[in-house]
Amino acid sequence: MHRNALLGGAAAIAVAWAAAPAVAQETINLTVATGHPEVFLWVKHIKETFIPTVDAELAKAGDVKIDWTQGYGGTIVKLGSEVEAFQQGIIDVGQMSGVFNPATMGLLNLTYAMPFGPADARGVTAAVEAALTETEGALAKLEEATGVVYIGGGIAIDDYNIASTRELTKIADMNGVKLGGAGPNLAWLAGTGAVGVQGSYVSFYNDIKTGVYDGNIGWMTANVPAKLYEVAPNWNLTHFGAMYIGGMGVSKQQWDTFSDGTKAAFRAAAAAYTKAYFDEQEARYDAAKKTLVEAGGKLVEFDPAERTAWIKALPNPTAAWIKAAEARGEPVRPVLEAYRDRLKATGFAFERDYLAE
Template sequence: MKRRPLALAALLAAAGFTAPAHAQQTLRLTAVAGHPPVFLWVKLLDEFFIPEVDKRVAAAGGKVKIEWTRAFGGTLVKLGNESKGIADGIADIGFVSTIFEAPRFPMQNVSYFAPFGTDDIATVGNIVNDMQKNIPAMGQTWTKNGLVYLGGTALDSYHIFTTFPLKSVDDLKGKKITAPGPSANWIRDTGAVAVAGNLNTYYEDIKSGVSNGVVTFATGAWGAKVYEVAPYITKVNFGAQYAGGIAMNKGRFDKLPKDVQKIFLEVGAEYSQRFAAAQSAAAAGLLKKMEEAGAKISELPPAERKRWADTLPPVAKTWAADLQAKGMPGDQVLHGFMDGLKKAGVQPVRDWSGK
């Protein structure tokens, strides 16, 4: 009687070997950012998010290995095109700067239309992250753009860096101030003229006289060396601003094993918290370094800050109404943001929701 051939697994077992249930899968992922790693949101993507994902994936059994290609500083996808580049498959994952992608992420820019809030980075980041979970249309913006949102947070409070001393709103009259995206609204009706720009252009714009200063945040100003050409730093405290987050190509994410998807989401959430803590600490330290390097730092008096806020037109109500007209819950987003600030104990100098 002929013996039937033993299955390969049985032969291996008989010989004292155990075949792995699944061969290791290698994922090749390209991570992008329009800004270079000198800025903390990219630095943490590079030095925390990616290695932490690798660490947890390996600890989960080693069924998956990721080979990363890093393309930061706009080398593969330019600033303001990150979401499209990731959605189109040019890259797989990266930091999406929603401030520079307002047409695709209008609701995510709510804090920029409600300035003079709080300088607490974690508070603003948590409010927007919660809103993206609780307001379906807001959260679905990411999936509609072919992305899965993994985590993000706010930038440290914006101030104004100028080539001239600034002691009151009146000092802005006739001046050209670089203000990115919706932050141009913060100088409306002040007598200043808004000039478009971003962290990659601020230094040369001010040095060449294209503008007389910039509305920006301390950590960004340090990386861009703005204080060298605009040494007058006036702490206006326009508030911490939600500016984007890490997102992944949805098709790519959906094909990941469920346990790997979970790791990406968990590390993304931790990235949000780590970023807030690190950015807060960095902002205070860097302002001190700028002062030591010769910058002249002053704080706008509370009464003048309120006067500035009250000088602005109702930009938030106009913004919300525009979203409503386009079928988006602009009013709900605006009220949600202002309510979130109040629940956190913040007393904004102006209630932009008009309540």
């Protein structure tokens, strides 16, 4: 009798547990968008690596799920209007890049202020992120100016060079040549006689084809997929170096609502994004160079002595950048010094020490 009562009680408890509602899963609606299309690796891996990794990390705990709205290639946010889109709540997750948002994310353009640097994109990114995180107030100032939290996911582009309709082997060849480029890299042309024109990969092909300009400042793994060798077949090896273009960001308004576990999932996804990006970029580089040559493009060596003369004669791009950044209240000099010193520790020294001038 007593045993039956115990069994009955146990059964009642089991029924009660079965009938109890499961722990509610929170669904967060987030919009992620970019101005560039998916043909570019930094966009491709948001979709293929970042988002799936966030979802997989959150699934381990099972208490949070993201309902993603995705828009690439300017369908939700136009190139250069990312900060405003974050601030207006149009997007919640995206890339923080200073190239097209210099007024508020200009701190992230530090490598553009120190051209003719190393070609190692992975190493450049590691040095930049170390400089940003180790310099007191750097990321806090960025967050204050934009309302966006930098969560990692830094990336850099492979070695910048010049594509053009004619060969460029010395400084005199550049006189009068019009070259498209983003704002920060047009300063590299000062003193060469070349004319910089604001542009981007969204418009480079048609602008070169129609004669708006004669070529572009760019990098192999973007120029080749964009088939710019069809309109600017000469790949002139000026070796400006790999350039850090930013990382992943989340609207502070959204970030502050995330649990610690959700924040950790996003940071893990940012790290996975960086690795996947560089793994594919490095794998693509040699294939892109092969495609360029096979499609009729030509690798043109820029005379090393002419390159040295160019570096020495260039109006110091770091000085101008520091002045503008300090006017925004950013701790730029210690960031640049940390970046330079981190590269030096890995074996790279700039041919010209911009910061010593």
